[in-house]
Amino acid sequence: MKVAHYWHCFVGIQAREWLRFWQQRTRFFSALIRPLLWLVVFAAGFRAVLGVSIIPPYQTYITYETYIAPGLCGMIVLFNSMQGALSMVYDRELGSMRVLLMSPLPRPFLLITKLLSMGIVSIGQVYLFLLVARLLDVEPPAWGYLAVLPAVLLVSLMLGAFGLLIATWVKQLENFAGVMNFVIFPMFFLSSALYPLWKMQEASPWLYWLCQFNPFTHAVEAIRFALYLQWNPAAFGITATVTLVLATLATAGFRPQRTRILASRPSSPQAQE
Amino acid sequence: MTIQANRISFRYGDKLVLRDVSFGLTPGCFHALLGPNGAGKSTLFGLLTRLLALQQGDIQLAGKSLKKQPAEAMRRLGVVFQHNALDLDLTVRQNLQYHAALHGLSRGEARARGDRELERFELLDRANDAVRNLNGGHRRRVEIARALLHEPSLLLLDEPTAGLDVASRQALNRHVRALCENEGLAVLWATHLIEEVHEDDRVLILHKGQLLADGAGRAICEAEGTRDLAETFHSLTGAGST
Numbered sequence: 001m002k003v004a005h006y007w008h009c010f011v012g013i014q015a016r017e018w019l020r021f022w023q024q025r026t027r028f029f030s031a032l033i034r035p036l037l038w039l040v041v042f043a044a045g046f047r048a049v050l051g052v053s054i055i056p057p058y059q060t061y062i063t064y065e066t067y068i069a070p071g072l073c074g075m076i077v078l079f080n081s082m083q084g085a086l087s088m089v090y091d092r093e094l095g096s097m098r099v100l101l102m103s104p105l106p107r108p109f110l111l112i113t114k115l116l117s118m119g120i121v122s123i124g125q126v127y128l129f130l131l132v133a134r135l136l137d138v139e140p141p142a143w144g145y146l147a148v149l150p151a152v153l154l155v156s157l158m159l160g161a162f163g164l165l166i167a168t169w170v171k172q173l174e175n176f177a178g179v180m181n182f183v184i185f186p187m188f189f190l191s192s193a194l195y196p197l198w199k200m201q202e203a204s205p206w207l208y209w210l211c212q213f214n215p216f217t218h219a220v221e222a223i224r225f226a227l228y229l230q231w232n233p234a235a236f237g238i239t240a241t242v243t244l245v246l247a248t249l250a251t252a253g254f255r256p257q258r259t260r261i262l263a264s265r266p267s268s269p270q271a272q273e
Numbered sequence: 274m275t276i277q278a279n280r281i282s283f284r285y286g287d288k289l290v291l292r293d294v295s296f297g298l299t300p301g302c303f304h305a306l307l308g309p310n311g312a313g314k315s316t317l318f319g320l321l322t323r324l325l326a327l328q329q330g331d332i333q334l335a336g337k338s339l340k341k342q343p344a345e346a347m348r349r350l351g352v353v354f355q356h357n358a359l360d361l362d363l364t365v366r367q368n369l370q371y372h373a374a375l376h377g378l379s380r381g382e383a384r385a386r387g388d389r390e391l392e393r394f395e396l397l398d399r400a401n402d403a404v405r406n407l408n409g410g411h412r413r414r415v416e417i418a419r420a421l422l423h424e425p426s427l428l429l430l431d432e433p434t435a436g437l438d439v440a441s442r443q444a445l446n447r448h449v450r451a452l453c454e455n456e457g458l459a460v461l462w463a464t465h466l467i468e469e470v471h472e473d474d475r476v477l478i479l480h481k482g483q484l485l486a487d488g489a490g491r492a493i494c495e496a497e498g499t500r501d502l503a504e505t506f507h508s509l510t511g512a513g514s515t
Binding site for chain 1: 380
């Protein structure tokens, strides 16, 4: 296989994802409702309760909306990646996954490309969210919008790989409700997305350490620092290392027989769509 | 031989679902894989398409080992799955282009080959229609056209007529037979419908994970002392033919 084959395959997978995205554009916009509700309603209610002191990367006092915006970007990616990874092995994408796996190119390459293509669609959502947030006075520096791009892509790959790993290996988590309760919510709440960790430390050292061990905390911080044009080697280093480990485990350990890709009968009529 | 399966065994946990299965498929020949539900057909397809990893034995596709040279082997394989594997919201051409890209073909090449296949299947005028607007028979033809885009030497079809009406089933069967004859493709057509199998086809009968018969349909009937394939199938598997 030549480099050109890989390139055509890479482009083809991205193109298909964008075509699908265009077909489902209403879903794309409705997925924005969730983070916007947090930003507009939740933040308005909580801004009085939570005082935010000056913490890096911010150089002045900031509003609570400004604080949670990067965390909500993380939330968009978290939901998209988990839902995307689940659909790869359980429902909507089963047909396209069968076709994908018939490619002669190496499976890890195919799976990573697929995860990246879903990540690129997440990036579109993150930018749209940041645009709306700007109208609500969340105003990171202009270059921050560019600097955040690799961070969001890295985080989406990390979470997509994690989603694929658990969807393949944890039978109990084969529906989105299970993943939401046992993966998405704990990851989101045990992170720095909604509150700075020093607040958590005051409340409970145990919870603080749980947050510190949660890769999503570092993913949110990587997004936050990039958005404000500051380099946070720890956040980036941890996110990149976790991404590498999860992507390796998810692709090397991928077994179609542990998913519905092989199943002779689909689980639901939706599976045939 | 286009395909050579050597002593394949496969177990799920403690359950042995394929036992020492060996067979070869010849270019230009229509092979029917017959077996009742639970015979092991899906497992065999899983192994041939590399969705399942081989546990024992090996499969050679055009001389390339699926175990040792999977990329080379997969390039020679075209597959039509039992269940729809098309994106219903995308057009016929977009579906073909996705598949072509997965095989490393450029957009230009993909389009040329896609149009050629669609023309052969009399679907070129539907190229820009969403798959959702095609009937079941046409969708199946698109799937076969797609499976042929990368010019494989072996075409696997897993119960391709499932869910089709009688007329579409017969038309599809005729189409694939013509392909086999004209293109020199080796075809493996899995089914439980005896009427889709002719007596001069190569017939493989799988039952409870074992290959009970492998040869020309007529020869198998003579060896079993039966009148036709339906009776042979019944006497070998105890299953009613449909």
